[in-house]
Amino acid sequence: MNFLAVIGRVVIGFLRAAGKIGLFAVNGVRHIFAPPYYPRELWRQMLNIGYYSLPVVGLTTLFTGAALAVNIYEGSSRFNAESTLPTIVVIGIVRELGPTLCGLIVAGRVSASMAAELGTMRVTEQIDALVTLSTDPFKYLIAPRILATVLMMPFMLVIVADTIGVLGGYLLATAKLGFNSGNYIKSTVDFLEAIDVMASLTKAAVFGFFISLMGCYHGFNTRGGAQGVGISTTNAVVSACIMILLSNYVVTEMFFSS
Amino acid sequence: MNNAVPKIELKGLHKRFGDKVVLDSVDLTVMPGESMVIIGGSGSGKSVTLKCILGLLEPNRGSIKIDGTEMVGISTDERKKILTKFGMLFQGGALFDSLPVWENVAFGLLAQNLCDRKEAKEIAIEKLRRVGLSPDVGSLSPAELSGGMQKRVGLARAIAANPDIIFFDEPTTGLDPIMSDVINELIVECVKDVGATALTITHDMSSVRKIADNVAMIYHGNMIWTGPKDQIDQSGSDYIDQFINGKAEGPIKMEILKG
Numbered sequence: 001m002n003f004l005a006v007i008g009r010v011v012i013g014f015l016r017a018a019g020k021i022g023l024f025a026v027n028g029v030r031h032i033f034a035p036p037y038y039p040r041e042l043w044r045q046m047l048n049i050g051y052y053s054l055p056v057v058g059l060t061t062l063f064t065g066a067a068l069a070v071n072i073y074e075g076s077s078r079f080n081a082e083s084t085l086p087t088i089v090v091i092g093i094v095r096e097l098g099p100t101l102c103g104l105i106v107a108g109r110v111s112a113s114m115a116a117e118l119g120t121m122r123v124t125e126q127i128d129a130l131v132t133l134s135t136d137p138f139k140y141l142i143a144p145r146i147l148a149t150v151l152m153m154p155f156m157l158v159i160v161a162d163t164i165g166v167l168g169g170y171l172l173a174t175a176k177l178g179f180n181s182g183n184y185i186k187s188t189v190d191f192l193e194a195i196d197v198m199a200s201l202t203k204a205a206v207f208g209f210f211i212s213l214m215g216c217y218h219g220f221n222t223r224g225g226a227q228g229v230g231i232s233t234t235n236a237v238v239s240a241c242i243m244i245l246l247s248n249y250v251v252t253e254m255f256f257s258s
Numbered sequence: 259m260n261n262a263v264p265k266i267e268l269k270g271l272h273k274r275f276g277d278k279v280v281l282d283s284v285d286l287t288v289m290p291g292e293s294m295v296i297i298g299g300s301g302s303g304k305s306v307t308l309k310c311i312l313g314l315l316e317p318n319r320g321s322i323k324i325d326g327t328e329m330v331g332i333s334t335d336e337r338k339k340i341l342t343k344f345g346m347l348f349q350g351g352a353l354f355d356s357l358p359v360w361e362n363v364a365f366g367l368l369a370q371n372l373c374d375r376k377e378a379k380e381i382a383i384e385k386l387r388r389v390g391l392s393p394d395v396g397s398l399s400p401a402e403l404s405g406g407m408q409k410r411v412g413l414a415r416a417i418a419a420n421p422d423i424i425f426f427d428e429p430t431t432g433l434d435p436i437m438s439d440v441i442n443e444l445i446v447e448c449v450k451d452v453g454a455t456a457l458t459i460t461h462d463m464s465s466v467r468k469i470a471d472n473v474a475m476i477y478h479g480n481m482i483w484t485g486p487k488d489q490i491d492q493s494g495s496d497y498i499d500q501f502i503n504g505k506a507e508g509p510i511k512m513e514i515l516k517g
Contacts, residue, residue: 036371044356121354128314129352132425133366133415134341136334 024142024217031136031143042144049110049145050152054160056109057102061161064101065093065168073177085179086187089169094196095256098162100248103207106149106157107240111215114145115236118219119229127220142220146212153208154201162200199255206251210243263326265290265423265455266311271320273306273479280306281317282479288472293449293456295466295487297501298476299510304459307476308427311457312346313337324423342370345421345454347445349428351408353400359386359411360396366419385414388451389444406437410444417448424449426458430465442468463502466490475501477510 072088118141121127130137166188173179218236222228264287271284281303288294298304309315311322313329322329324340332340345366353362361368363385364378373381383393389410400408409429416424429445430438442465449456458469466473467487474484475498483495490502500508 117356124350125348125352126354128309128312129346129348129354131314132312132341132344132346133369134338135365135369136338 020221021213021217024220025213027138028142028146028213028216031138032147034139036139038140038144041140042148045144045148046152048113049106049148050156053106053109053152053157057105057157057161058164060101060105061093061098061165062168064097065089065165065170066172067168068092068097068165069169069172069177073173082177083187085173085177086169086184087191089173090166090188090192091196093165093169094162094192094200095252096248098165099158099200099203099207100244101165102153102158102161102204103211103244103248104241106153106207107211107214107244108237110149111211111236111240112233114212114215115219115222115233116229118216119222119232122220122222123225123228137220142216145216146209149208149212150205151208153211154204158200158204162197195255199251202255203248203251206247207244210247211240214240214243262290264288264323265292265325266294266457267321267323267326268307268311269321269323271307271310271317271322273303273310273315273317280479281310281320284320284476284479284481286474286481286484288455288457290455291453293446293458293469293471294474295458295460295470295472296474296476297461297463297466298459299461299501302476303479304461304476305427308425308457308459312344312425313341342366342419343422345416345419345424347409347412347416347424347426347429349431351400351405351412353408353411353415355400357400358396359398359400359403362400362411363396363414363418365415370419372419381418382414385418386411388417388448389414390440405432406434406440409433409437409441413441413444413448417452417454420452421454424452424454424456426456426460426469428460428462429458430460430462435464438462438464439468445469461501463504466502 069085069089072085073082076082076084118127121141127137127141130140170184170188173184174181215236218232218239222232266286266288268284268286271281272279273281284303284307286294296304296307306315310317311329317330320330324343327340329337329340354365357365360379360382363382367373367378367381368375379396383396386393386396391407391410391414395403395407400411403411426445429441433441445456446469456469458465460466470487472485473487473490474481476482477497483493483498485493490498493499496509500510
């Protein structure tokens with residue numbers, strides 16, 4: 001009996017949380033389209049989310065591309081299929097590793113930063129101050145963050161992640177594994193299809209939405225003091241990572257399930 | 259007899275969090291131009307009363323009227339319109355640390371599109387000067403300011419749009435006695451300058467004696483006494499006598515021990 005009650009409580013708690021996040025998301029997206037707009041705040045967020053994430057995203061994908069090339073070379077040489085390396089690297093990076101790694105890194109950096117910033121604003125009454133200054137916190141704080149992340153993830157970060165990831169594989173293959181530069185580039189370009197790029201950018205936009213949603217939701221609903229901010233930050237990163245991995249599967253199925 | 263419409267009128271205000279009743283039935287009337295100070299111990303319901311008036315918390319029942327207009331249950335747009343009449347000094351300043359000081363002061367002006375950025379900056383600098391801060395403070399970040407300076411910037415922000423009603427939440431908390439007096443003086447001057455009605459919550463009696471025209475004491479979620487500042491020492495209430503004299507012995511202490 002108690003066991004059933006525990007299951008019931010967990011299910012109701014989960015549904016309640018999902019409902020709250022859903023309503024928060026609808027409210028946040030609604031405010032993106034309704035005036036007044038805050039272009040300065042949007043620009044500040046785009047700079048912070050896009051530009052300042054570039055170094056860490058670039059470094060991570062560069063080394064991942066190189067490591068992927070080594071692994072594929074070692075694996076494919078067992079059945080004399082080394083020539084498939086450029087194709088597998090480009091498809092692996094563009095379809096999967098570029099957006100997913102980029103999403104996870106940005107979740108760690110941006111989702112945490114949003115939750116900590118909004119959480120601190122909540123506990124220091126800055127969000128209350130916004131309300132008393134006739135400013136809707138959803139318009140001023142949430143909408144620009146969601147929009148900035150959804151724009152920056154595909155159109156800056158994942159494009160760069162995909163390019164540098166492929167470049168990492170190319171550099172290693174040509175410098176260490178003896179691949180011809182021209183042939184490598186030709187194989188890469190020949191086998192990369194538009195749908196691969198579309199899938200990559202779609203994933204990036206979806207990941208961007210969940211990264212900002214989780215960061216904003218947990219930060220905005222922070223309770224308590226420093227400990228509350230810490231809890232919100234952790235919850236934001238963990239939930240954003242889970243949503244990225246889950247939505248990655250869903251989008252992959254949507255594009256490539258035959 | 260004064261027939262003016264009260265600036266703020268609370269009737270039977272009740273607020274509970276779960277089973278805990280914070281405001282039982284609060285009645286309060288603040289007339290135009292009056293400086294009302296609500297006193298009371300920690301946890302007596304002062305801040306919750308203020309947050310209900312500001313619309314940050316929704317009361318469970320009761321009425322809040324601003325200039326005769328009911329605030330409880332109104333739409334967000336209507337509330338936003340009424341909020342433009344308000345200025346608020348938060349206990350910790352609540353300055354936006356992502357913005358420089360002048361933008362903090364001018365935030366309400368820019369948010370309500372009352373002027374362009376250039377004019378807003380000029381007004382902000384003027385308001386900073388009004389609270390005793392030099393124009394170069396305007397370009398600093400709030401994190402670079404001392405506690406007293408942050409309070410002054412908060413005050414400048416509260417008066418920037420010349421509000422009808424200014425709220426002060428524990429304006430002298432965390433300040434040394436001299437800076438507390440400076441802030442109290444500034445509050446009196448600024449409220450007079452803009453011709454506003456003021457509602458302050460505090461447990462600092464030196465603030466009360468400096469700022470107030472009238473005083474109300476809240477205890478266990480009810481207003482137990484309201485009257486002019488100069489009658490507070492002869493209120494005849496043991497609760498008020500104990501509070502204003504800061505004595506450990508008295509009915510408030512006894513209530514705490516009973517709890």
